[in-house]
Amino acid sequence: MKRNQTWQLEIGEKHMPPQRLHRSTSKKPNWIIILVCLISIAMIGAYVFPPQRYSSCYFFSTNMCDQFKDWLPPMERVISDEELSSQVVINEILSMTPVKSETGKIAFMFLTPSTLPFEKLWEKFFLGHEDRYSIYVHASKKKPVNRSPVFANTNIRSDNVVWGKISMVDAERRLLANAFQDPNNQHFVLLSDSCIPLHNFNRVYRYLMESNVSFIDCFDDTGPHGTSGRYSENMMPEVEMKDFRKGSQWFSIKRQHALLILADSLYYKKFRLFCRPGMDGDKNCYSDEHYLPTLFNMVDPGGIANRSITYVDWTERKWHPKAFKAKDISYELLRNLSTVDQFVHIASGKNQVVEWITCSLNGVKRPCFLFARKFFPETLDSLMTHFSPIFQLHIDQWV
Numbered sequence: 001m002k003r004n005q006t007w008q009l010e011i012g013e014k015h016m017p018p019q020r021l022h023r024s025t026s027k028k029p030n031w032i033i034i035l036v037c038l039i040s041i042a043m044i045g046a047y048v049f050p051p052q053r054y055s056s057c058y059f060f061s062t063n064m065c066d067q068f069k070d071w072l073p074p075m076e077r078v079i080s081d082e083e084l085s086s087q088v089v090i091n092e093i094l095s096m097t098p099v100k101s102e103t104g105k106i107a108f109m110f111l112t113p114s115t116l117p118f119e120k121l122w123e124k125f126f127l128g129h130e131d132r133y134s135i136y137v138h139a140s141k142k143k144p145v146n147r148s149p150v151f152a153n154t155n156i157r158s159d160n161v162v163w164g165k166i167s168m169v170d171a172e173r174r175l176l177a178n179a180f181q182d183p184n185n186q187h188f189v190l191l192s193d194s195c196i197p198l199h200n201f202n203r204v205y206r207y208l209m210e211s212n213v214s215f216i217d218c219f220d221d222t223g224p225h226g227t228s229g230r231y232s233e234n235m236m237p238e239v240e241m242k243d244f245r246k247g248s249q250w251f252s253i254k255r256q257h258a259l260l261i262l263a264d265s266l267y268y269k270k271f272r273l274f275c276r277p278g279m280d281g282d283k284n285c286y287s288d289e290h291y292l293p294t295l296f297n298m299v300d301p302g303g304i305a306n307r308s309i310t311y312v313d314w315t316e317r318k319w320h321p322k323a324f325k326a327k328d329i330s331y332e333l334l335r336n337l338s339t340v341d342q343f344v345h346i347a348s349g350k351n352q353v354v355e356w357i358t359c360s361l362n363g364v365k366r367p368c369f370l371f372a373r374k375f376f377p378e379t380l381d382s383l384m385t386h387f388s389p390i391f392q393l394h395i396d397q398w399v
C-alpha cells in the first residue's frame with residue numbers, strides 16, 4: 001500500500017508539472033489575444049474616427065501615449081507658425097483675380113553665362129512689337145557684348161550660377177524680382193542662351209496671354225533620377241515624398257505665379273538645404289528640376305499645364321540634351337518642331353513612358369512648343385535664312 005501510495009504520489013507529482021505547464025501556456029495566449037484585440041480596436045477606432053491632431057491619446061495615459069504614437073497611423077499634423085503664415089500668403093495670392101490689361105507685356109528673361117549668340121534672331125522676332133515685351137538678361141559669368149540695340153540696357157545685377165545648385169534657382173528668382181517691378185508684365189518666360197523662338201511674336205504673345213494656366217513642367221519620375229534617388233526625408237513634414245515632382249526648369253508663368261514664387265521662403269528653404277548634389281551621402285538632387293514642380297504640385301496643381309513650351313531633344317539619353325549643329329538646321333526640322341502636338345514624360349532608368357499629354361490651350365488643341373533648345377551659336381546664319389518662312393507658316397491648329 002505504502003509503495004502504491006508513493007507510486008501514486010509520484011505519478012501525481014510527475015503529472016503536476018506538465019499540467020501546470022499546460023494550464024499556464026493555454027492561459028497566456030488568451031491574455032495576449034485579448035490585449036492585442038483591445039489595442040487593435042483602439043487603433044482602428046483612432047484611424048476610422050481620427051480626432052483633431054494627436055488627441056487620439058485620449059485612450060492612453062500621457063506616458064503610454066508617447067510610445068503608442070509611433071505605431072498609430074499618421075494623424076493630421078500640427079502646422080507650425082511659419083507654415084501657417086506661408087499657407088495664408090499663398091492662398092491669398094492664388095485667390096487674387098488676375099489683372100486683364102490691354103497693354104500687357106511679356107517679360108523675356110534670359111539666363112546666360114555671357115553674350116547671347118542669337119541676339120540678331122531675337123531682334124527679328126521682337127521687331128515692331130516694342131510696347132508688348134520687356135527683356136531681362138542675367139549674365140552669370142561675363143558682361144554680354146550686345147549685337148543688337150534691342151538688348152541694350154537689359155542686364156540685371158547677376159551672381160554666379162553653378163549648374164544643378166540652388167544658385168540656379170536664385171538667378172531665376174532674381175530675374176523674376178526684376179521683371180515683376182514693371183506692372184505691365186503679365187507673363188514671364190525663362191529662356192537660355194541656346195534657345196530660339198519657333199513662332200512669330202504675335203502667335204507667341206497670344207498663346208501666352210490667352211493661356212489660363214502657367215507652363216511649368218511637372219511629373220512623377222519613379223526612376224532612379226526621380227523621387228527615390230533624390231527626395232530627402234529631411235524635407236518633412238512640409239514636403240512629403242508623395243508630393244515630390246520633377247520637371248524641366250524652363251518655365252513660362254503668369255504674374256500671379258511669379259509673385260507666389262517671390263513670396264515663398266518656406267519651401268525654397270527646404271530645397272536650398274535638402275535638395276543639392278551630394279545630399280545624404282550619395283543622393284544628387286537638383287533644385288532647378290524639383291523646386292517649382294513640387295511647389296506647384298502642392299499649392300496649385302490645377303493652375304499649371306504640367307508641360308514646358310520649350311522643345312528639347314533628350315533622345316540621345318545623355319546627361320545633357322542634344323544640341324543642334326549648323327548641318328542639322330533645315331526648314332523641315334524647324335517646321336517639325338513648331339508643329340509637335342504631343343508632349344511625353346519619360347521616367348529615368350528604364351525609360352518607360354509615364355504619360356503623353358495632348359497639348360492644348362484652354363481646352364483647344366494647339367502645338368506644344370513656342371521655343372526650342374539647344375542650338376550651337378554656329379546655327380545662327382542658317383536659322384536666320386529659315387526664319388521668315390517658318391514665321392509665315394500656316395498651321396491648321398492656329399485660329
Ligand SMILES: *[C@@H]1O[C@H](CO)[C@@H](O)[C@H](O)[C@H]1NC(C)=O
Pocket residue numbers: 213301302303304305306
Ligand atoms: C496637372 O497635373 C495635376 C496633378 O496631376 C492635375 O490636377 C492637373 O489638372 C494637371 N493640369 C492640367 C492642365 O491638366
Ligand SMILES: *[C@@H]1O[C@H](CO)[C@@H](O)[C@H](O)[C@H]1NC(C)=O
Pocket residue numbers: 330332333336
Ligand atoms: C520631320 O517629321 C517627319 C514626319 O514625322 C519625319 O519623317 C522627318 O524625318 C522629320 N524631319 C526632320 C528634319 O526632323
Ligand SMILES: *[C@@H]1O[C@H](CO)[C@@H](O)[C@H](O)[C@H]1NC(C)=O
Pocket residue numbers: 212213302303362363
Ligand atoms: C482653363 O480652361 C479650360 C477650358 O475652358 C478649363 O477646362 C480649365 O479648368 C481652365 N483652368 C483654369 C485654371 O482656369
